Amino acid sequence: MEELLFGIGISALAGALATIAGAAEDTESDIGSQGDPNSQVQLAPQMGYVHRIYNKAISGEPPAYGLWVALAAGIAWALMAIQFNAVLALVLGSAVAVFVQGVYAVTAYLGRTSSLAKFEQPVYIDLLKSVTSVTMAHAFIAIFTCVTMCFLMIEALGHPFPLPLMGLIWGIALGAAGSATGNPFYGKERQYQKYKFGAGLPISASGDIVRYAEAGQRSSLDNGWFTSKGGGPASGICFGLIVFFELWRTILFEPVANGWGAIIAGVIIILVFMILDRYVESWARKTYGPYPTEEASS
């Protein structure tokens, strides 16, 4: 019984860490325009819209976070092997991984932005100085919480994978959950805030991103402020639910029916989420109704 309660407690803690990791990951990627909306940041100057938005997309979020979390986990693993305190090892591993993230961010911004020189898009050095450190701070939170969660899965729950491999797997899953959930909120809702709420962006409007704020030009820090209220928490909930339910159903139901209990519990959880999704979809159709046709609106 004690072991079971301990396992459920660790599942809850890992779920909480994953929630923070998901929220920080999405906010970090939105500040740096690392997700799919980077295409619009890159496209804007080519359409004549010069801007001050940071663009550090050098790869998709899943492989980027796979690398950073695996790197942090690998260093922490090596330090623990030479008898470093586990907490110190996790912090040091995350710190080194964040420096690599910072190098990637700087080179990606300089490379991507300077490639737009013929469209008269400047490279802003002040932007590089002010935004890079903010993305690094968010990345540290995401990497540290994710690698700590991986450490708990191994040390407290007894998963057989070594820490670096676990970091790679959950880093990729973190990036996948964060980019899937958070990208539309940043891409449509923030970058194209001046377009009508409640509709997708017309393809012909691509590149016309919002470039001005209440005072002066909009910066990527404004974007982080905005998405941390919507896309970030949603990504956090998404990744937190994934980790929590994956661990919870295994801890609680695996002993039932020689391992099949966790699988049956998983099927039931999936069906519940499926029903919730259908409810959300039907609610939107009923509440918002169909779009007015051109004849009706004229």
Place this chain on the structure above:
Amino acid sequence: MSALGGGSSGGDGINPTASVIAIVILLVAVGIVYVMYPAALFPLIGVIIGGALIAFGVHFVPVGGAPAAMGQAPGIATGVAMLAAGAGLAGLFGGAWAAHYGLWVALGAGAIGGALLMAITCLMVNVVYVYAMGIPAASGKVEKDPITGDTFPEYKSSGTEGHGLPFISYVGGVIGGLFGGFGGTLIYMEFLAVYEAGLPTVLMATPEEVVPIAVGLAGIFAVGLFLVNAVITAYNITGTIEGPHDPKFKRWPRAVIGAACASAVCGMFAILLVVV
């Protein structure tokens, strides 16, 4: 016509010459393993089946890429290989954890782990679209949802190809996660069996001593093979896909042949590098 204005490249048909070459390469890889390490023959066939299942499963996953991030096209706003890898590897995590219960429980745990990631991710995608952006789900490829019967043209906003995740895409995502998790775990279990049997001789150690090495090697090679198969499938899909109702779904036999060939060659190296 894609959301980015370009035509979708790559036909739906199978190139007979390329397919024959792929099958010959596959048979050669299987033959080499049979000659050099006969005990790994059936595990290699398991690896090939796992790779083919991953390739097939990725076609179910609704991926909208960059256009989906602007609400210009339906699907999840990320890359095909990215999302499939996220789901499949979460499945691999669950499968490896349940490995001591035997092959079938591990495969079931892997499949459900992948499907669970997709079920939660797809739900949160729709939650963001509906509650944070006020946009209902609408497919751009079919007029009516084959499962629910919902019609889409009137729910598609002007100038877009649709948005969000219709229910058929949601179900496709869950099925894709199931296949991905199952295939990834099958590859892991086959490698683990080969390494646990072969490493004690190679390292001159007891079976208990080689377990951590075998688990680590099997895990990293399974992750590698998963990425190989997901990327091959992403090339076959060329950009975005809405799920099983998308016309691009019909391309799956081509990806399955390619993935089986790649899995055979990669599997051969993964086995021979370690145990020979």
